[in-house]
Amino acid sequence: xxxxxxxxxxxxxxxxxxxxxxxxxxxxxxxxxxxxxxxxxxxxxxxxxxxxxxxxxxxxxxxxxxxxxxxxxxxxxxxxxxxxxxxxxxxxxxxxxxxxxxxxxxxxxxxxxxxxxxxxxxxxxxxxxxxxxxxxxxxxxxxxxxxxxxxxxxxxxxxxxxxxxxxxxxxxxxxxxxxxxxxxxxxxxxxxxxxxxxxxxxxxxxxxxxxxxxxxxxxxxxxxxxxxxxxxxxxxxxxxxxxxxxxxxxxxxxxxxxxxxxxxxxxxxxxxxxxxxxxxxxxxxxxxxxxxxxxxxxxxxxxxxxxxxxxxxxxxxxxxxxxxxxxxxxxxxxxxxxxxxxxxxxxxxxxxxxxxxxxxxxxxxxxxxxxxxxxx
Amino acid sequence: xxxxxxxxxxxxxxxxxxxxxxxxxxxxxxxxxxxxxxxxxxxxxxxxxxxxxxxxxxxxxxxxxxxxxxxxxxxxxxxxxxxxxxxxxxxxxxxxxxxxxxxxxxxxxxxxxxxxxxxxxxxxxxxxxxxxxxxxxxxxxxxxxxxxxxxxxxxxxxxxxxxxxxxxxxxxxxxxxxxxxxxxxxxxxxxxxxxxxxxxxxxxxxxxxxxxxxxxxxxxxxxxxxxxxxxxxxxxxxxxxxxxxxxxxxxxxxxxxxxxxxxxxxxxxxxxxxxxxxxxxxxxxxxxxxxxxxxxxxxxxxxxxxxxxxxxxxxxxxxxxxxxxxxxxxxxxxxxxxxxxxxxxxxxxxxxxxxxxxxxxxxxxxxxxxxxxxxxxxxxxxxxxxxxxxxxxxxxxxxxxxxxxxxxxxxxxxxxxxxxxxxxxxxxxxxxxxxxxxxxxxxxxxxxxxxxxxxxxxxxxxxxxxxxxxxxxxxxxxxxxxxxxxxxxxxxxxxxxxxxxxxxxxxxxxxxxxxxxxxxxxxxxxxxxxxxxxxx
Ligand SMILES: [Zn+2]
Ligand SMILES: [Zn+2]
Numbered sequence: 001x002x003x004x005x006x007x008x009x010x011x012x013x014x015x016x017x018x019x020x021x022x023x024x025x026x027x028x029x030x031x032x033x034x035x036x037x038x039x040x041x042x043x044x045x046x047x048x049x050x051x052x053x054x055x056x057x058x059x060x061x062x063x064x065x066x067x068x069x070x071x072x073x074x075x076x077x078x079x080x081x082x083x084x085x086x087x088x089x090x091x092x093x094x095x096x097x098x099x100x101x102x103x104x105x106x107x108x109x110x111x112x113x114x115x116x117x118x119x120x121x122x123x124x125x126x127x128x129x130x131x132x133x134x135x136x137x138x139x140x141x142x143x144x145x146x147x148x149x150x151x152x153x154x155x156x157x158x159x160x161x162x163x164x165x166x167x168x169x170x171x172x173x174x175x176x177x178x179x180x181x182x183x184x185x186x187x188x189x190x191x192x193x194x195x196x197x198x199x200x201x202x203x204x205x206x207x208x209x210x211x212x213x214x215x216x217x218x219x220x221x222x223x224x225x226x227x228x229x230x231x232x233x234x235x236x237x238x239x240x241x242x243x244x245x246x247x248x249x250x251x252x253x254x255x256x257x258x259x260x261x262x263x264x265x266x267x268x269x270x271x272x273x274x275x276x277x278x279x280x281x282x283x284x285x286x287x288x289x290x291x292x293x294x295x296x297x298x299x300x301x302x303x304x305x306x307x308x309x310x311x312x313x314x315x316x317x318x319x320x321x322x323x324x325x326x327x328x329x330x331x332x333x334x335x336x337x338x339x340x341x342x343x344x345x346x347x348x349x350x351x352x353x354x355x356x357x358x359x360x361x362x363x364x365x366x367x368x369x370x371x372x373x374x375x376x
Numbered sequence: 377x378x379x380x381x382x383x384x385x386x387x388x389x390x391x392x393x394x395x396x397x398x399x400x401x402x403x404x405x406x407x408x409x410x411x412x413x414x415x416x417x418x419x420x421x422x423x424x425x426x427x428x429x430x431x432x433x434x435x436x437x438x439x440x441x442x443x444x445x446x447x448x449x450x451x452x453x454x455x456x457x458x459x460x461x462x463x464x465x466x467x468x469x470x471x472x473x474x475x476x477x478x479x480x481x482x483x484x485x486x487x488x489x490x491x492x493x494x495x496x497x498x499x500x501x502x503x504x505x506x507x508x509x510x511x512x513x514x515x516x517x518x519x520x521x522x523x524x525x526x527x528x529x530x531x532x533x534x535x536x537x538x539x540x541x542x543x544x545x546x547x548x549x550x551x552x553x554x555x556x557x558x559x560x561x562x563x564x565x566x567x568x569x570x571x572x573x574x575x576x577x578x579x580x581x582x583x584x585x586x587x588x589x590x591x592x593x594x595x596x597x598x599x600x601x602x603x604x605x606x607x608x609x610x611x612x613x614x615x616x617x618x619x620x621x622x623x624x625x626x627x628x629x630x631x632x633x634x635x636x637x638x639x640x641x642x643x644x645x646x647x648x649x650x651x652x653x654x655x656x657x658x659x660x661x662x663x664x665x666x667x668x669x670x671x672x673x674x675x676x677x678x679x680x681x682x683x684x685x686x687x688x689x690x691x692x693x694x695x696x697x698x699x700x701x702x703x704x705x706x707x708x709x710x711x712x713x714x715x716x717x718x719x720x721x722x723x724x725x726x727x728x729x730x731x732x733x734x735x736x737x738x739x740x741x742x743x744x745x746x747x748x749x750x751x752x753x754x755x756x757x758x759x760x761x762x763x764x765x766x767x768x769x770x771x772x773x774x775x776x777x778x779x780x781x782x783x784x785x786x787x788x789x790x791x792x793x794x795x796x797x798x799x800x801x802x803x804x805x806x807x808x809x810x811x812x813x814x815x816x817x818x819x820x821x822x823x824x825x826x827x828x829x830x831x832x833x834x835x836x837x838x839x840x841x842x843x844x845x846x847x848x849x850x851x852x853x854x855x856x857x858x859x860x861x862x863x864x865x866x867x868x869x870x871x872x873x874x875x876x877x878x879x880x881x882x883x884x885x886x887x888x889x890x891x892x893x894x895x896x897x898x899x900x901x902x903x904x905x906x907x908x909x910x911x912x
Contacts, residue, residue: 044727186441187449187462200695271842306453307388311522316389358442 010099011028029162040147041176043343043366048178050145050152051100057143057154063145067129069156070140071096074371082111084121086131086255088139090114092219097245101208117141117167134158135169136323137220153337159322160329163254166229169181177339181347182324183302190326192303194320197232197267203296203317208274212317213295215281218244220323223251227256227301229276241279269285269293289333293361302326331355346371377503380415380477381510388521396523400531411477413553418514419528428496428515433460440465444798451854454801457516461508474502484515530844536561541769548627549575553558562746572613574621577646577698578769579605580774582759589740590777596710596763597735599744599755601693602776603652603671610690618644620767623808633677634690640728640896648696650732653688691728698767706767713767741847747781756869757781783867784909785889786811787900789822793844795854796829801836804844804856805829814899823879823903828866829890863892871909881906888911899905
């Protein structure tokens with residue numbers, strides 16, 4: 001425990017090093033005066049532990065109290081005693097995990113505590129939590145934690161591009177910036193969404209007898225693609241795979257206008273000629289797609305920037321549309337936030353770590369488990 | 377260049393063979409000469425710009441991007457050309473309508489090792505990411521976009537409604553940008569004049585025999601020798617000067633690698649045979665051929681040293697005669713061609729030629745017995761050839777069979793995994809496995825003995841990939857060291873001693889035969905078991 005011992009005798013943040021900080025000795029909390037900076041926030045493989053409040057950020061296991069950034073399955077899960085999240089995220093979690101819903105006996109096994117953007121709640125142990133828009137999907141938030149004059153921001157997943165379906169990312173200065181790195185490689189630069197919409201509408205116009213089947217993540221990506229199609233002037237009905245319906249309705253209930261949506265299962269092949277059909281990526285090469293009129297297979301994902309990724313999925317029309325920050329946005333955001341330390345939760349952490357080193361920025365990878373390559 | 381890079385990009389994303397054919401055919405019809413000829417050369421892998429290597433591109437990139445970020449990106453993308461095209465700094469010099477394909481080809485052909493690092497950046501600066509991808513693919517060769525040379529030629533035939541076999545007949549006598557070929561196919565001019573020029577004839581190939589039983593009345597048997605299949609072609613032109621060429625199975629001209637075979641054929645002929653190196657491993661003293669290992673030392677070289685020629689002289693074991701003295705025998709039955717080959721043998725120097733002997737057996741069961749006996753010889757198995765069959769290009773069912781001997785098997789433990797390339801770039805699909813150097817319960821260690829990247833299904837690949845990620849101990853760039861938890865049953869054709877490997881062994885054609893999810897690692901084989909199988 002050399003690193004811990006060193007930190008105990010120092011209040012200088014710069015001496016707070018490496019992985020030692022992940023496993024501080026018990027004495028750190030007993031004697032607060034000599035506590036190393038940020039000993040109150042502890043990364044574990046299954047989530048970030050807010051020690052004085054004894055709660056977890058995006059834990060991968062069921063815990064008593066969870067602060068959840070957004071509704072994607074690698075961040076939100078069921079079974080927590082209490083979940084603190086934005087009302088939109090809680091609505092998504094109610095749909096997926098029955099969070100905040102009473103069971104048959106009238107009990108509420110999973111309590112839901114809503115918190116609006118910009119609102120601050122006081123947690124146990126003198127920790128304040130504020131939810132700030134992350135621009136990732138409906139309801140997505142960064143969580144700002146303040147304790148003993150120190151500020152920590154956990155981004156969850158985020159993006160910087162405008163998105164008609166959710167509130168835009170806000171920069172929150174902090175001491176420790178805990179960021180994602182899903183697209184943390186310099187090969188990932190997302191093109192303007194207008195270009196990708198033009199590709200999609202171009203393919204649609206070229207083949208009026210066929211349909212374009214767009215694979216898109218059911219939460220967030222699907223609704224964004226639909227909203228962007230509307231913004232690009234495409235007002236024809238859009239057909240949905242059954243698995244998309246509830247989430248689209250939920251978005252509409254939260255004020256996102258998606259235009260006329262129809263279910264594939266209610267229509268014939270001929271109805272769908274010349275239309276856009278949206279389905280989860282898993283349905284693209286599935287037998288389900290046989291009911292469609294000669295579909296051109298498209299996929300909306302940041303991974304489509306890499307040809308081989310598109311080929312793996314037999315995608316004919318790759319659409320580089322991502323709900324995550326690309327390389328330039330990840331690095332520009334770190335520069336803008338300008339934290340004393342950057343912690344990287346998941347993604348291509350090695351490359352972002354390298355970038356931090358090259359810029360003399362203190363950084364570490366947390367090696368979180370169970371975080372999927374979202375956007376697939 | 378724009379039309380060409382769009383073609384490449386579209387081809388990458390097209391899965392249907394018919395769609396690919398239609399795309400290439402449309403491009404070949406719509407594009408003027410000589411651009412379409414250069415594109416055809418690129419798609420068939422006929423272009424070579426020796427001044428531009430993959431390493432040239434890597435070096436250019438490392439001057440522009442942090443080397444660690446470059447390597448991480450390259451490992452993720454799985455393709456140097458694509459990684460470079462994505463990471464190349466976007467320049468103000470990007471042109472809407474950059475140089476056309478033939479100007480680009482001229483520029484690349486004019487480069488040498490010194491000028492390439494200066495000139496390539498100028499070419500790249502003028503292109504967008506798709507254009508850069510096309511340029512680098514063009515310059516370094518090896519498109520890897522899911523289009524084989526055969527498919528490109530088929531598309532050519534389709535574009536102009538000519539026969540692909542006829543295209544193949546002319547192909548190897550012609551050079552890019554194939555103006556004669558386009559004049560013939562597209563404009564109805566005379567066929568290209570290929571008389572007096574050596575050219576390759578497509579090989580006749582065999583199907584695996586599997587469960588089939590054949591009657592030896594109808595089929596002749598011969599050994600399947602473990603060398604490389606070649607075609608030796610000699611022609612004499614109008615001026616009376618003779619040329620000999622050696623072609624590999626895919627029709628590549630490998631004459632320069634085996635110069636000792638270029639002035640020993642005394643007649644104009646096209647002969648099919650196995651290229652071997654003198655030795656005793658195959659067929660003992662009598663067979664006179666060394667193991668494939670010995671031949672391998674000579675493959676892929678552009679020049680050959682005197683020492684190498686003396687130590688490992690090559691010769692051809694002849695299987696078939698396609699043309700002898702201007703007589704095209706391909707329409708004739710195998711028996712007729714065999715007679716012609718046997719009649720030819722006395723005219724050939726036995727220093728460089730012998731004939732592949734027929735294996736005589738009473739019946740099929742007897743033949744099976746003989747094949748089993750072949751275990752001791754480093755022979756791949758048997759070939760069965762229909763006696764009344766003409767020589768037909770390609771793999772036609774029922775004419776030729778290969779009856780390989782059963783592979784050797786060992787149980788080995790997964791030790792390292794590496795990301796694959798191409799379609800598998802996101803998967804850990806290349807596996808290094810090891811055997812115990814002593815009793816594993818008494819301190820024995822695992823030593824790597826080989827590497828395999830085939831023999832499993834896509835579903836198994838996913839499962840293996842998950843296991844690798846879950847049990848990673850260490851990362852070394854694209855390689856992960858994993859916990860020793862999994863046993864592979866590895867099949868291989870033979871094993872040889874090798875100085876290059878720590879275990880002192882090199883396996884030939886190792887592949888995963890079965891994944892033994894059930895087997896404890898300490899029950900995997902020892903190195904000694906593998907050593908006992910060595911045939912050098
Ligand atoms: Zn997410
Ligand atoms: Zn995520």
